[in-house]
Amino acid sequence: MDEGLRQSGIDIVGHIPWGTHFCQFYQTQDDLVDILVSYFKAGIDNNEFCMWITAHPLTEKEAEAAMRKALPDFDRCRDRGQIEIVPYTEWYLKGGVFDSRRVLDGWVEKLADATQRGFSGLRLTGNTFWLERNGWGDFLRYEDEVNTVIGNYRMVALCTYSLDRCGASEIIDVVNTHQFALAKRAGKWDLIESTERKRAEEAVRESERRYRALFEHMHEGFAYCKLLIEDGEARDFRFLSVNNTFEPMTGLKDVVGRKVSEVIPGIRETDPGIFEICGRVALTGNPEKAEMFNAALRRWFSISIYFPEREHFVVIFDDITKRKRAEEEVRRRIAILDGINRIFQEALACQTEEELGRICLAIAERMTRSAFGFVAKIGKDGCLHDIAISDPGWDLCTMYDKTGHRRPPVNFEIHGLYGRAILDRKAFFTNDPAAHPDRVGTPEGHPPLSAFLGAPLIHGGTIIGMVGLGNREGGYRPEELEVLDSLAGAITQVLVNKRAEEALRASLTEKDVLMRELAHRTKNNMQVVSSLIGMQAVAASDRNLIGALTDTQDRIRAMALVHEKLYRSPSLSSVNMRDYATDLLKALLHAHAVVDGSVALSLDIEGLAFPIDAALHCGLIINELVSNSLKYAFPQGKHGTIFLALRRVGDETELKYRDDGPGLPRDLDLSRSKSLGLKLVYNLAVRQLRGSMDVRRDTATEFVFRFRGFSHLERG
Amino acid sequence: MARRVLIVEDEVINAMALAEVIPGWGCVVVDMVASGEEAIRVAAVASPDVVLMDIGIQGATDGLGAAREIIGRLGIPVIFMTGFDDEETIRAAAALKPLALLVKPLDVNRLKELLAPP
Numbered sequence: 151m152d153e154g155l156r157q158s159g160i161d162i163v164g165h166i167p168w169g170t171h172f173c174q175f176y177q178t179q180d181d182l183v184d185i186l187v188s189y190f191k192a193g194i195d196n197n198e199f200c201m202w203i204t205a206h207p208l209t210e211k212e213a214e215a216a217m218r219k220a221l222p223d224f225d226r227c228r229d230r231g232q233i234e235i236v237p238y239t240e241w242y243l244k245g246g247v248f249d250s251r252r253v254l255d256g257w258v259e260k261l262a263d264a265t266q267r268g269f270s271g272l273r274l275t276g277n278t279f280w281l282e283r284n285g286w287g288d289f290l291r292y293e294d295e296v297n298t299v300i301g302n303y304r305m306v307a308l309c310t311y312s313l314d315r316c317g318a319s320e321i322i323d324v325v326n327t328h329q330f331a332l333a334k335r336a337g338k339w340d341l342i343e344s345t346e347r348k349r350a351e352e353a354v355r356e357s358e359r360r361y362r363a364l365f366e367h368m369h370e371g372f373a374y375c376k377l378l379i380e381d382g383e384a385r386d387f388r389f390l391s392v393n394n395t396f397e398p399m400t401g402l403k404d405v406v407g408r409k410v411s412e413v414i415p416g417i418r419e420t421d422p423g424i425f426e427i428c429g430r431v432a433l434t435g436n437p438e439k440a441e442m443f444n445a446a447l448r449r450w451f452s453i454s455i456y457f458p459e460r461e462h463f464v465v466i467f468d469d470i471t472k473r474k475r476a477e478e479e480v481r482r483r484i485a486i487l488d489g490i491n492r493i494f495q496e497a498l499a500c501q502t503e504e505e506l507g508r509i510c511l512a513i514a515e516r517m518t519r520s521a522f523g524f525v526a527k528i529g530k531d532g533c534l535h536d537i538a539i540s541d542p543g544w545d546l547c548t549m550y551d552k553t554g555h556r557r558p559p560v561n562f563e564i565h566g567l568y569g570r571a572i573l574d575r576k577a578f579f580t581n582d583p584a585a586h587p588d589r590v591g592t593p594e595g596h597p598p599l600s601a602f603l604g605a606p607l608i609h610g611g612t613i614i615g616m617v618g619l620g621n622r623e624g625g626y627r628p629e630e631l632e633v634l635d636s637l638a639g640a641i642t643q644v645l646v647n648k649r650a651e652e653a654l655r656a657s658l659t660e661k662d663v664l665m666r667e668l669a670h671r672t673k674n675n676m677q678v679v680s681s682l683i684g685m686q687a688v689a690a691s692d693r694n695l696i697g698a699l700t701d702t703q704d705r706i707r708a709m710a711l712v713h714e715k716l717y718r719s720p721s722l723s724s725v726n727m728r729d730y731a732t733d734l735l736k737a738l739l740h741a742h743a744v745v746d747g748s749v750a751l752s753l754d755i756e757g758l759a760f761p762i763d764a765a766l767h768c769g770l771i772i773n774e775l776v777s778n779s780l781k782y783a784f785p786q787g788k789h790g791t792i793f794l795a796l797r798r799v800g801d802e803t804e805l806k807y808r809d810d811g812p813g814l815p816r817d818l819d820l821s822r823s824k825s826l827g828l829k830l831v832y833n834l835a836v837r838q839l840r841g842s843m844d845v846r847r848d849t850a851t852e853f854v855f856r857f858r859g860f861s862h863l864e865r866g
Numbered sequence: 867m868a869r870r871v872l873i874v875e876d877e878v879i880n881a882m883a884l885a886e887v888i889p890g891w892g893c894v895v896v897d898m899v900a901s902g903e904e905a906i907r908v909a910a911v912a913s914p915d916v917v918l919m920d921i922g923i924q925g926a927t928d929g930l931g932a933a934r935e936i937i938g939r940l941g942i943p944v945i946f947m948t949g950f951d952d953e954e955t956i957r958a959a960a961a962l963k964p965l966a967l968l969v970k971p972l973d974v975n976r977l978k979e980l981l982a983p984p
Contacts, residue, residue: 767878770879829882830879830882833878833879833881833882834878834879837878837881837898837900838876838877838878838900
């Protein structure tokens with residue numbers, strides 16, 4: 151704020167500050183000329199814009215003549231617009247009535263205009279001779295308002311009152327509404343000040359000094375502005391006052407008295423939000439707080455706005471650009487981490503390298519706002535092979551082969567713009583691809599390239615491929631480069647993992663094929679052994695030998711069947727016991743020539759999955775029991791039924807077997823049996839499978855085995 | 867005096883086959899067990915003259931672990947039987963100084979010689 155003093159031009163008054171509002175009591179035309187001519191001469195000498203509102207007893211012509219007499223240069227000053235002398239009818243009573251608001255706004259506008267034209271302020275005078283007694287009260291209120299307004303502007307005002315038209319009470323009123331008054335006493339001008347007013351003014355000045363000091367020294371910027379409204383909308387505002395922090399914080403100089411649209415040309419287009427919020431506050435009176443980016447100044451401000459009076463607002467603001475940039479940086483890093491996280495998450499669900507490439511590309515495109523792009527790998531031929539090309543890129547691409555089909559852009563040599571990222575082993579971008587030295591041109595039909603961003607995919611020091619992106623609206627910035635560089639690491643990792651996964655899957659598939667082949671061969675070899683034994687049995691004549699060989703053939707068949715089930719099993723490590731036991735029983739009946747249905751099967755077998763060893767040992771137990779039934783319970787076509795149940799009972803597996811034949815001798819001790827078959831049953835059930843074996847002898851003999859889990863059967 | 871033999875083999879049919887044939891050579895099979903823990907326990911109680919030990923058996927203690935106890939602590943000689951004749955297994959078995967190491971399928975005559983009365 152300018153605290154500089156102005157030369158008043160009146161000896162007894164001397165220097166006065168901007169905002170001085172004083173009066174003169176006169177009796178003659180000479181009294182007026184005496185004071186006002188000196189007053190305006192000083193104003194003109196000090197580059198102020200001067201306005202003289204005349205009334206009786208001095209016409210504007212007489213005023214002009216008086217000025218011309220004192221100032222030979224007067225006409226030139228008037229012609230270049232430094233002084234205006236107008237009658238009261240064209241100022242106070244313009245439109246026929248006195249409107250204090252219009253008059254006050256008129257002063258402010260004159261000042262603004264003068265400031266814009268390069269004058270340092272406004273010096274004015276007005277005569278009140280025209281004032282009628284019934285308008286006195288209104289005019290005093292106007293004078294009071296002049297006091298509140300003028301203090302904020304670069305203005306000085308001198309009001310002239312005819313002593314002939316003032317009684318004692320009017321004189322007191324006038325003295326009280328002005329800072330001081332001039333009156334002639336004994337032929338000399340004297341200065342009158344109201345003591346009460348002096349005290350009040352001193353108090354106001356002190357208070358103002360304090361508040362001014364507060365505003366001057368606070369860290370926040372401060373501006374007091376008047377809103378300029380056109381057609382009911384806030385179109386502009388004028389700076390009436392700013393504090394010391396304002397200039398360093400905004401970089402804007404000498405703003406007081408100027409419109410913001412002059413200080414920052416184009417601000418209405420770049421920052422319409424400022425006018426919205428200021429207009430709202432100035433019109434509604436509700437204070438507001440906001441954080442705003444000022445595009446013209448390229449800075450972030452936190453602002454608090456309130457209105458001290460109609461169509462005026464005060465804004466207190468702080469530069470929060472650093473904090474906002476830090477927040478932006480944090481947001482950007484979170485977005486990058488989120489992108490990386492998404493890549494790793496998606497990698498879990500993707501089945502193929504192509505699918506993964508498409509998803510990585512979509513994430514990179516979205517995060518860099520690219521129109522299209524590709525992810526490619528370097529093949530054994532040293533060329534780039536695309537893993538994924540984005541749909542927008544693909545749709546824009548109109549490369550066709552000779553048959554008119556869309557030709558995929560595969561097997562690119564490593565050169566050109568995209569090659570630069572690989573050759574330099576680092577990400578780069580260009581927003582002028584056409585002028586780039588590496589440009590080799592785009593293939594026919596390739597979408598026009600306005601900007602390019604590329605990053606290599608490096609794994610263990612070796613470049614395995616790259617990501618290329620194109621046509622971000624507005625071009626790429628270092629921010630997008632950093633995003634792609636960060637994503638490239640994650641994309642490399644998931645692509646390498648996916649490749650390893652695919653290789654592992656292929657290896658497992660190969661192993662699976664080999665295992666099935668092995669199970670198949672084992673079964674075949676066992677069948678060969680079984681056939682050899684069968685041939686031996688046919689050739690033998692000893693009944694005991696034939697029996698032993700046939701029994702062995704049965705046992706080998708039971709084992710071979712496990713391997714057959716195994717290579718047909720989806721898991722390769724377990725066998726479905728319902729399928730296995732059913733097939734085993736049928737094979738035994740067939741081998742023992744039980745074909746006419748003389749022996750019925752009553753089966754209650756759950757589809758339990760047994761590990762190979764357990765299935766094999768369990769199969770041998772069933773084989774022995776069925777062989778035993780066929781030999782002893784139902785010899786030579788005797789009818790009967792075999793009952794077999796296999797199911798889960800709690801956490802145990804229960805195997806129950808019986809036939810409806812005569813049953814085993816009551817005194818038979820199975821653990822000491824000489825029969826190889828029964829010895830096998832006992833040893834396999836108790837020693838091998840570590841189960842329990844219970845033989846219930848009622849009318850028939852029932853074998854009940856219980857096995858607890860099979861995990862202990864796994865080989866160490 | 868007939869030699870007393872403990873068979874440690876987790877494939878019961880193989881154990882049964884040995885238990886069928888060994889008595890014919892004038893030996894007594896004191897028991898057949900399927901795990902390393904059982905082998906140590908039975909050897910300590912029955913004090914056999916020799917233990918026929920399969921290396922790859924079920925349980926926490928394999929044939930090598932059980933043999934280390936039986937040879938080292940109980941001083942009972944062990945004949946190893948193994949289906950895995952890889953270098954590592956053979957070196958580990960030899961380090962325990964067994965009476966012999968037989969690779970499956972067993973050479974029955976060689977076993978008969980080893981079990982022949984002194």
